[in-house]
Structures are given as C-alpha cells and as structure tokens.
Amino acid sequence: MGIDKQDLPYYLMPRPPQSAIDIQSGVDRYLFILLQAQACIYRPVDDCVMSPVIEPKLESVAEMPMPKLLPEMRQEKAAAGGVLATLKLIVGYTRQLLQLRKQLSELPNRSEGLIHVNRVGCEIQTIAARLAGFSTVVTTVHNLPGEDAPAQHWFRRCIEWLSFACGDRHICVSHATFDAWHQRVGLRRDQVEIIYNGMTPPDYSQFDRDQYRSKLLPAATDAVWIGICARLHPMKGHAVLLQAFARLLQGGEHPEVALVIAGSGGLDQELQQLAKDLEIEDSVYFLGHRTDAIEFAAAIDINVLPSIHSETLGYSLIEAMFAARPSVVSDVGGMKELVQNSGGGKVVKAYDVEALADALACYLSNPTQMVADGQKAQSYALEHLTADKMAAATMEAYAKLV
Structure with missing residues (x-):
C-alpha cells in the first residue's frame, strides 16, 4: 500500500x-x-x-x-x-x-x-x-x-x-x-x-585505520582497543565496565589492551577517579565528546555497551555492526536482540562484572572469533539496519x- x-x-x-x-x-x-x-x-x-x-x-x-x-x-x-x-x-x-x-x-x-x-x-x-x-x-x-x-x-x-x-x-x-x-x-x-x-552504511574505502589510531592514541596504537561510545551517564554502565576491565587486567594475560571511552557527561571526573582507584588509569583513555563516531567504530576492535537500565537500542551498537566490530552488551533493552539475531557478539547480564570481563577475555583469547563475529554483525546490519x-x-x- x-x-x-x-x-x-x-x-x-x-x-x-x-x-x-x-x-x-x-x-x-x-x-x-x-x-x-x-x-x-x-x-x-x-x-x-x-x-x-x-x-x-x-x-x-x-x-x-x-x-x-x-x-x-x-x-x-x-x-x-x-x-x-x-x-x-x-x-x-x-x-x-x-x-x-x-x-x-x-x-x-x-x-x-x-x-x-x-x-x-x-x-x-x-x-x-x-x-x-x-x-x-x-x-x-x-x-x-x-x-x-x-x-x-x-x-x-x-x-x-x-x-x-x-x-x-x-x-x-x-x-x-x-x-x-x-x-x-x-x-x-x-x-x-x-x-x-x-543508518546509512558508512563508506570506509578512504578510511586509514592505522593513521586514525596513531593520531588519536599514539601510545596505544598497537593495543587491542575495547571501545565504548556513549554519554557519561549512570545508565550506560561505565562504572561496571571499569571494574570488569580491572578484573581483565589482573591476571596479566592481556597486557596489550586499552579501554577507550568516547563521550562526555557529568561523570567524567568521577569515572577517571574510579580508574585511578582501580589502578588501571594507564590503560584507560577518556576521549570526551566525539563527532567522528563512524570512524571511532572502525578504529576499535571490540565494542562494549554495558548499560544497566533505560536503554532501548543505542546507535553506537549499530555503528559498530556496520564497521564489522563484535559487541559485548548487557541484557537491557533491545541491544541483545540485534546481537542474538546477528550472532555478532555476546550478551551478559547487567551489573555482572565477572561475566562482562569473561566475555571480553574470550574475544582477546580468540582473535579469529572476534573477526568472524564482527563480519556476522556487518552482514546483518547491511540487510536489516539501513x-x-x-x-x-x-x-x-x-x-x-x-
């Protein structure tokens, strides 16, 4: 009709x-x-x-x-x-x-x-x-x-x-x-x-990922980037993520990994202090508000969205899917639907620090699966999320x- x-x-x-x-x-x-x-x-x-x-x-x-x-x-x-x-x-x-x-x-x-x-x-x-x-x-x-x-x-x-x-x-x-x-x-x-x-499928044909990463974070260019692009608000679960990242680093099995946080908000100073308290500040990078979300999504290796409430369907998840990046998301709202439908990531229970750390560690230990899940996410996005x-x-x- x-x-x-x-x-x-x-x-x-x-x-x-x-x-x-x-x-x-x-x-x-x-x-x-x-x-x-x-x-x-x-x-x-x-x-x-x-x-x-x-x-x-x-x-x-x-x-x-x-x-x-x-x-x-x-x-x-x-x-x-x-x-x-x-x-x-x-x-x-x-x-x-x-x-x-x-x-x-x-x-x-x-x-x-x-x-x-x-x-x-x-x-x-x-x-x-x-x-x-x-x-x-x-x-x-x-x-x-x-x-x-x-x-x-x-x-x-x-x-x-x-x-x-x-x-x-x-x-x-x-x-x-x-x-x-x-x-x-x-x-x-x-x-x-x-x-x-x-969203409109991004054109990455002219995007130089290595150059972008080296310009943005010269000290962590060769690290595996775990990235989140979200405003710094309690509902987004940044505090849970920082605790999970600290747990991830405790064993010393993943030394070349960086947590890259894009976004601004009222929690900026408090989250930075939490990173210091957890003794992970050398591996956590706060980038502030970004207007290049499309490029950021392609620059990271793993996308993470550990929201704890009120999340329906964040665009940063869709951007990561189009960029062929796997996502680790909480079971809040509709994010789990896209991840489960596409097979392009992992779903963990909200607030569960240990489960979030384990899901991230799984990808760090298996780069082949990380790439494969990212490709599944991209295929689904191109078919269903334009x-x-x-x-x-x-x-x-x-x-x-x-």
Whole structure:
C-alpha cells in the first residue's frame, strides 16, 4: 500500500538537527537520518516546550541504582514528595500542555495531516497534538519506563497512559521496548510497529585505520582497543565496565589492551577517579565528546555497551555492526536482540562484572572469533539496519493509517 507524498502534510516533531555536528543523542540521530531519507515529505516542527519531568539526580557513580538499593532509593525519594509537590507537578504539566496545544494549533491542515512525535516516556506531545486537532498521530518510542521513584508517581503514570492513548500508531525501536510499555500502560501489539533504528552504511574505502589510531592514541596504537561510545551517564554502565576491565587486567594475560571511552557527561571526573582507584588509569583513555563516531567504530576492535537500565537500542551498537566490530552488551533493552539475531557478539547480564570481563577475555583469547563475529554483525546490519529500510517501514506504518 502506497501514499502520495504530495497529498497530505507530514509533520515531524521535534525539529531534527540541521547537521551531523548538532547530533547530541540517539533520538537526534534517529530524527536526522529519518529526515534525510524522507526529506521531501516532512515539515519539521519546533518543539520549544519542554515537559516538566522530574528526573532523579543520578550524577554520581556512588548513586547508581544497583538492584539491591532500588527499594531503599524509592522509599527515600517517595518520602521526599507530598501534596504540594503533586500540585506543582499537575499545574506544570497542565500549563505546558496548553502552551504546546496552542503552538500546534497554528499549523495548517491539521485535520488532514499526520504528525510523527518522537519523544520518550512521560510527555505531553501526543496529547497536545490530539487536542490541537491532528487527525493522525504517530509516535516513535525511544525509551523504557523509568525505574526511579518519580517515575512511579500516580500522576506521571496517568500522563504516560494518556500519552500512549492519544497516538494512533506507535513505533517501538525493539521488541523489548514494546514488552516494557505493554507491562507499564497495557500497550497492545496491534497498536505497534517494531522498526529497528537504521543508518546509512558508512563508506570506509578512504578510511586509514592505522593513521586514525596513531593520531588519536599514539601510545596505544598497537593495543587491542575495547571501545565504548556513549554519554557519561549512570545508565550506560561505565562504572561496571571499569571494574570488569580491572578484573581483565589482573591476571596479566592481556597486557596489550586499552579501554577507550568516547563521550562526555557529568561523570567524567568521577569515572577517571574510579580508574585511578582501580589502578588501571594507564590503560584507560577518556576521549570526551566525539563527532567522528563512524570512524571511532572502525578504529576499535571490540565494542562494549554495558548499560544497566533505560536503554532501548543505542546507535553506537549499530555503528559498530556496520564497521564489522563484535559487541559485548548487557541484557537491557533491545541491544541483545540485534546481537542474538546477528550472532555478532555476546550478551551478559547487567551489573555482572565477572561475566562482562569473561566475555571480553574470550574475544582477546580468540582473535579469529572476534573477526568472524564482527563480519556476522556487518552482514546483518547491511540487510536489516539501513536508513532506507527504516524509512520504508516508517512510510508503510503511515500508509496503514492514511
């Protein structure tokens, strides 16, 4: 079933980044790639109203929500709330909902058009779009439900339910994403399309890997690079990775190995201090924010993503797959789906330092398997994870509605 791209206005919300340099998150990358693939049909919408979501302040490795600490954290944070906080939450959401509805009401052809909202969790964009008169509302769900105490607040749970109820179709970026929201808000399978994130296959024909590595890290050019490209946030599991890397080095069996960390965030100094405390700072390299994620993915030897919560499907995994690099990932969210489907890596339990170290050691001890798994990952990505495939599946989801 097809649709005439000239017949109806298609709005994409929020406005995608204007260039690759402006990309700051996986959602930004998704929007940028989708707009490039289908630029002729979308009218980007500025989203200048931010949802008043109360997030827990988990800016310290010491505050990571390890499973045994979650109940205590929830009780402590729940006790900090009260009637006044709830009233402020209700007033804040209501005010911003009305502001966003007014903004969207100024767009033309709402009753005949489609708006594709890309947000995460407890937000008001789909509600505002429905109130503004849009006949068709599509969402892409980019996150898992929150695990912290504020995310359990009854009013936020109501907003989550209403937000999903106001969408005609929901695109989930993994089966794990659907499963989580099915349990959370009763999302039905017949309301959902599972569409994995995609990207344009990189052209590495002019990429000089040796030159890139020697320029980036001259002291570790010949080492095996275990790499992670992710913002420095507790959910990404950097602290778990550092502990696993320390365990990996303890036996002295893998002296020529380096842990290369690309990304920035509030945990920078604390993670560097943790590396010193673990006495591995000479083998760990913090590169900060990078705009060359494609080249970085090809420069490393093993990709690792030990996320501990809230991860749906990170783009750094897909970039590594296109670069023919095997990945070691945690069993959080949809990452395990791509690794298991492709055979291009290993899946370990989240928080499990020993299992993560063992999986990395397995590749270091068997370079042939490391290369073979990387090739499996690349083959799968070229067949299933291209930008064109993602865009075509998205257009098919639109066609079912209009």
